Amino acid sequence: xxxxxxxxxxxxxxxxxxxxxxxxxxxxxxxxxxxxxxxxxxxxxxxxxxxxxxxxxxxxxxxxxxxxxxxxxxxxxxxxxxxxxxxxxxxxxxxxxxxxxxxxxxxxxxxxxxxxxxxxxxxxxxxxxxxxxxxxxxxxxxxxxxxxxxxxxxxxxxxxxxxxxxxxxxxxxxxxxxxxxxxxxxxxxxxxxxxxxxxxxxxxxxxxxxxxxxxxxxxxxxxxxxxxxxxxxxxxxxxxxxxxxxxxxxxxxxxxxxxxxxxxxxxxxxxxxxxxxxxxxxxxxxxxxxxxxxxxxxxxxxxxxxxxxxxxxxxxxxxxxxxxxxxxxxxxxxxxxxxxxxxxxxxxxxxxxxxxxxxxxxxxxxxxxxxxxxxxxxxxxxxxxxxxxxxxxxxxxxxxxxxxxxxxxxxxxxxxxxxxxxxxxxxxxxxxxxxxxxxxxxxxxxxxxxxxxxxxxxxxxxxxxxxxxxxxxxxxxxxxxxxxxxxxxxxxxxxxxxxxxxxxxxxxxxxxxxxxxxxxxxxxxxxxxxxxxxxxxxxxxxxxxxxxxxxxxxxxxxxxxxxxxxxxxxxxxxxxxxxxxxxxxxx
Numbered sequence: 001x002x003x004x005x006x007x008x009x010x011x012x013x014x015x016x017x018x019x020x021x022x023x024x025x026x027x028x029x030x031x032x033x034x035x036x037x038x039x040x041x042x043x044x045x046x047x048x049x050x051x052x053x054x055x056x057x058x059x060x061x062x063x064x065x066x067x068x069x070x071x072x073x074x075x076x077x078x079x080x081x082x083x084x085x086x087x088x089x090x091x092x093x094x095x096x097x098x099x100x101x102x103x104x105x106x107x108x109x110x111x112x113x114x115x116x117x118x119x120x121x122x123x124x125x126x127x128x129x130x131x132x133x134x135x136x137x138x139x140x141x142x143x144x145x146x147x148x149x150x151x152x153x154x155x156x157x158x159x160x161x162x163x164x165x166x167x168x169x170x171x172x173x174x175x176x177x178x179x180x181x182x183x184x185x186x187x188x189x190x191x192x193x194x195x196x197x198x199x200x201x202x203x204x205x206x207x208x209x210x211x212x213x214x215x216x217x218x219x220x221x222x223x224x225x226x227x228x229x230x231x232x233x234x235x236x237x238x239x240x241x242x243x244x245x246x247x248x249x250x251x252x253x254x255x256x257x258x259x260x261x262x263x264x265x266x267x268x269x270x271x272x273x274x275x276x277x278x279x280x281x282x283x284x285x286x287x288x289x290x291x292x293x294x295x296x297x298x299x300x301x302x303x304x305x306x307x308x309x310x311x312x313x314x315x316x317x318x319x320x321x322x323x324x325x326x327x328x329x330x331x332x333x334x335x336x337x338x339x340x341x342x343x344x345x346x347x348x349x350x351x352x353x354x355x356x357x358x359x360x361x362x363x364x365x366x367x368x369x370x371x372x373x374x375x376x377x378x379x380x381x382x383x384x385x386x387x388x389x390x391x392x393x394x395x396x397x398x399x400x401x402x403x404x405x406x407x408x409x410x411x412x413x414x415x416x417x418x419x420x421x422x423x424x425x426x427x428x429x430x431x432x433x434x435x436x437x438x439x440x441x442x443x444x445x446x447x448x449x450x451x452x453x454x455x456x457x458x459x460x461x462x463x464x465x466x467x468x469x470x471x472x473x474x475x476x477x478x479x480x481x482x483x484x485x486x487x488x489x490x491x492x493x494x495x496x497x498x499x500x501x502x503x504x505x506x507x508x509x510x511x512x513x514x515x516x517x518x519x520x521x522x523x524x525x526x527x528x529x530x531x532x533x534x535x536x537x538x539x540x541x542x543x544x545x546x547x548x549x550x551x552x553x554x555x556x557x558x559x560x561x562x563x564x565x566x567x568x569x570x571x572x573x574x575x576x577x578x579x580x581x582x583x584x585x586x587x
Contacts, residue, residue, distance in 0.1 A: 013313045016320065017139050020097045027093050028145075034086040035149035039156040041079045046290035047160050048072050053283030086149070094140035098133045101319070105129050108323050114393045115353065116327040122213075123206030128322050131201060135315035143309035150298035150305065157295050164291075165284040171270045172292055175263040179296070182259065183303040186252040190307045193245035195314060200238040207234055253300065260296045264289060329392050331413040340419045340500035341369040341404045342531030344390070349399035351389060359385050361554040362399075367547065372532040374542035376576065377551035383535045386551075387503050390533070391417055403501075421499035425506035427486040429478030434463060435470040437478075438493045445496055453496040459488045502532045539577050548573065 021028050048068060056065035106129065117125075161169040211218060211227055218227055267288050274280030344367040351360040360382050367373045375383045388394050389401055392408055401408050408416060429437050438453075439445040450470065454460040462485070466472040478486045494502065524544065527534075536542050548565055550558035550573045558565055558573050565573035 010310070010313050013317050013320065014139075014144075014309075017136060017313070017316050018144065020101060020136075021093060021140065023100070024093055024096050027089055027096075031086060031089040031093065031145050032148070034082055034089065035145055035152060038079070038082050038086060038149055039152035041075065041082060042153060042294065043156045043160050044075055045072055045079075046287040046294065047164065048075065049290065050164055050281070050283035050287035053286050054281045055283075058282060086145075090145050091137075091141045094137035097140060098137045101133055101136065102129060105133065105319060105322060108325075112325065112327050113329050114388070116325065118353070121206035121210065123204075123209035124202050125322070126209060127202040127205045128319055131205075132198070132315035132319050135198075135312050136319065137312075138308045139312035139316070142305055143312055147302060147305050147309065150302050153298050154295060157291055161288070161291050161295075164287060165271075165274075165280050167274060168267055168271055168280060168284060168288050171266050172263050172288070172295070174266060175259050178259050178262075179256065179299055182252060182255050183299065186248055187303040187306055189248045190245055190304070191310050193241060193248060194307060194311045196241040197238070197245060198311070198314065198318075200234070200241045204234050204238050207231065249304075252303070256296065256300045260292065263296070264292055267292065329395060329413060330409075333409055333411045333413060333416070335406060335410050336412045336415045337419070342500050343367070343369050343402075343404050344373075344501070344531060344533075345400075345402040345405070346386070347400045347402065349389065349396050349401060351385060351394065351396045351398075353385075353394065355397065359554050360389075360396075363551075363554070363556050364399075365547075365549055365556055365559055367531055367533070369531055370529070371546040372527045372534060372544065374534045374536065374545035374548045375551060376536065376539060376542070376548060376573065380553075381551035382554045383551055384505055387422065387505055387533065387535070390501075390503070391420055391422065418497065419499055420501040420503060421494035421497050422503040422505060423487075423491050423494045427478065427483075427490040429474050429481070429486055429489065431476045432474060433468075433471045434466070434474060434489060437474055437489055438470075438496055440493070450492065450496055453492050457488065457491055457495065459492060462488070500530055502527065502530050504532070504534045504536075506535055506537065539573075550576075 048071060052065055052068040052072070055061065056068055109125065109129070158169070161172070207230070211231075218224060268285075271280055271285040271288060275282055275285050346363050346365050349360050349363045350358060352358045363382070363386070365373070375386060377383055385394075389396055390408070392413060395409075403411070403416075435447065435450060438450050447470070451460060454463055463470055463472075474481060478489070481489070527544075534542055534545060542548060542562075545562065547559065548562060549556055550565070550571075552572060558568065558571055560568075565571055566577060568574060
């Protein structure tokens with residue numbers, strides 16, 4: 001339901017859900033036909049029993065009774081076949097729809113800008129992609145078509161009941177107002193409880209994902225008991241939400257049984273009098289308990305199915321909000337190039353992640369093809385932001401960023417990013433082989449290219465010593481590799497794409513001296529062939545840079561060569577360099 005409670009919004013969402021089944025409309029129509037056929041098929045059995053009692057058993061017609069019994073058995077077999085086809089087709093339809101929807105949601109999520117992931121907990125996204133989409137399956141397997149089938153069954157049963165005995169039907173329906181009231185109250189209570197359950201499970205998923213990912217920090221600071229206390233509170237609220245829904249079920253079903261027993265008692269009392277007075281046939285009296293069972297069974301479950309449908313609609317609303325999220329980098333560029341020269345220009349760039357708090361303030365600089373630019377500055381100065389902007393992970397508010405004198409917005413996004421490789425300080429490896437982590441399953445990159453890049457950086461020997469070599473299985477986030485090994489793999493990953501622009505964001509800050517020497521050697525070889533941007537705290541590693549930019553509080557305060565900046569009296573770079581030199585000398 002929408003935030004303002006308008007039911008029309010529910011209908012719009014439901015209509016959108018049903019449109020997802022359009023590729024499988026033939027199965028949808030088939031299931032609908034089965035629902036139509038099931039209603040009279042199931043209702044005919046007690047009607048035939050009524051006839052058999054009145055026309056065969058009472059008249060001692062053995063042959064007629066056997067024929068009627070055979071007909072009832074055949075009808076039962078037909079009902080079983082139809083029921084099987086109905087259940088299988090509705091569930092198959094639901095699974096196919098959510099399979100396509102999962103793919104659509106994942107594809108959409110991968111196209112969203114990084115700001116979406118900065119603002120949305122990963123656990124919440126996981127809930128939308130798994131739990132909420134699974135709830136949409138119930139719209140097809142237990143929702144729309146099943147509800148229609150139940151309603152048709154109720155209508156057909158009532159018609160046959162009136163045809164058999166209108167007096168007994170009226171008596172049976174005397175308890176119907178009680179059933180309708182109980183059903184309505186149950187539906188509203190369970191709907192509210194389920195909405196709380198969905199909220200709590202999203203909260204729990206977000207908490208677990210964050211704590212499991214940050215378990216190292218939790219254990220380093222011995223925060224296990226504090227985090228357990230938080231989890232207990234969340235778990236308690238989630239459990240209570242489920243218990244509330246269970247309570248309503250525990251109350252509703254016994255109430256329905258009482259109402260059903262009351263209706264049966266009234267029917268037997270009135271029917272027995274009718275049989276004695278010969279106003280009602282014995283067959284009707286025998287058949288009506290079966291009618292009552294068939295009438296109250298869908299009534300008993302229809303409220304639950306309406307709630308299932310409602311929860312599916314609520315879940316779909318959440319999923320559609322993700323799909324409708326247009327937090328995307330606009331990809332309106334048409335220029336596709338095989339190679340970039342690497343001429344980079346920032347012209348009066350102003351940028352804020354949230355659109356309010358400015359991170360870069362009127363930043364301008366240029367890097368000519370083949371040159372190396374080093375960016376230095378304190379944490380939060382804006383160094384990594386420049387990298388994010390260059391790759392168009394974020395769009396600037398003012399100014400322009402150009403590569404080869406073309407605004408980066410005019411490049412087709414995937415072509416632009418493919419020509420730029422980045423090595424980050426925080427290396428992320430996926431579960432899979434070393435080879436798969438290097439190529440990211442790009443079929444255009446062969447094993448020979450991977451081996452060649454590894455040899456170029458001097459990493460081939462270390463990978464060859466691993467069990468299974470390049471096919472060594474890497475755990476999630478590369479937890480079975482050292483920091484240095486992960487960094488080397490990420491470096492090979494960047495090199496194997498043969499980029500025109502190479503970006504190193506603190507690429508050597510988390511590795512040991514031996515590994516740093518290997519990477520530093522590779523850097524010195526590779527930056528001679530392409531434009532490079534290096535972010536580093538260790539100023540000793542950037543002496544070879546053609547230009548050095550010094551950032552402070554989002555502004556480019558100094559720009560020049562290593563020698564030029566050192567010769568600047570009272571310069572910021574000179575102070576940083578002397579500070580590190582003194583620290584190194586004292587060590």
